[in-house]
Amino acid sequence: MRQNQARRMALLDAAIDVLAREGARGLTFRAVDAQAEVPGGTTSNYFASRDDLLTQAGSRIYEHMQPDVATMAKSLEGPRDRERVAGLMHDLVDRIGAYSVGYLALLELRLEATRRPGLRAVLTEQVKAIIGANVEYHVGTGLPGDAKTVELLYLAINWLIVERLTLPGVFTEDRMRQLVDGAVERIVPAAEG
The missing domain is CATH 1.10.10 (Arc Repressor Mutant, subunit A)
Structure with a gap:
């Protein structure tokens, strides 16, 4: 090779x-x-x-989707509250929207993984690692909520992204923003005090 x-x-x-x-x-x-x-x-x-190509393409997509150092630094600015989480979720939706090719390819890979156990194993490990890193980051930086909060946000925001990229006429951009805010409001606990 x-x-x-x-x-x-x-x-x-x-x-x-x-x-x-x-x-x-x-x-x-x-x-x-x-x-x-x-x-x-x-x-x-x-x-x-071809399996090698599929597997490595999946890894490459996740490399592209990782936020850069500046984005990560910006995420730590300001108070650690629901509004910060909402901002992070909006940034995520926008960042993935800017790389829609990668996300659509990832959806194709996930479907293909139902037929290819090797690809399924690789994607499973990548997604577990990403969720684990997100939980560690969320909890470690003092954002409100726990592991379940992050997992629920992951599920809600991912499906919202699927709708945005595959059936963009279902919700307007304004409605999508409202839905992100609504998901955060319902999933992320309010500040105590």
């Missing part, structure tokens, strides 16, 4: 684009080569199999 890391990342990004546009069945080495505008056979030189 080839070791040019920049080329590997470009091929994975092309695979993500193909997944979002064509679905898992459309993800072939040839389709990735075309999307990446590289000579035919390039993708097969970097990935041992």
Whole structure:
């Protein structure tokens, strides 16, 4: 297998684009080569199999979705209250919306994982790790609520993102913002005092 890391990342990004546009069945080495505008056979030189490509594309999506250092620093500014959590949830929805290709590709991978135990195992571990890190961050920074709060927000906000990206006509952007605020209001405990 080839070791040019920049080329590997470009091929994975092309695979993500193909997944979002064509679905898992459309993800072939040839389709990735075309999307990446590289000579035919390039993708097969970097990935041992289609399963390998699917698994690594999933990991790459999560890399893209991680907030950067500036975003993380900004999340710690101000009081640790419900309003801060609502702001963080709005930022998350906006950040994922800006990378809609990745999220749509991830949905395709999740569906494909129901048929591929190896992919399911990898995605399961990634999602568990992400939820664990979110719980640790939320509780560790003094935001209101506990692990269950984070898990419920994760579930509510993820489905809201699915609606926004797959059926954007269901809710207006204004209504989506109201729904994020409503989810936080109902899930995150009020400040004591």
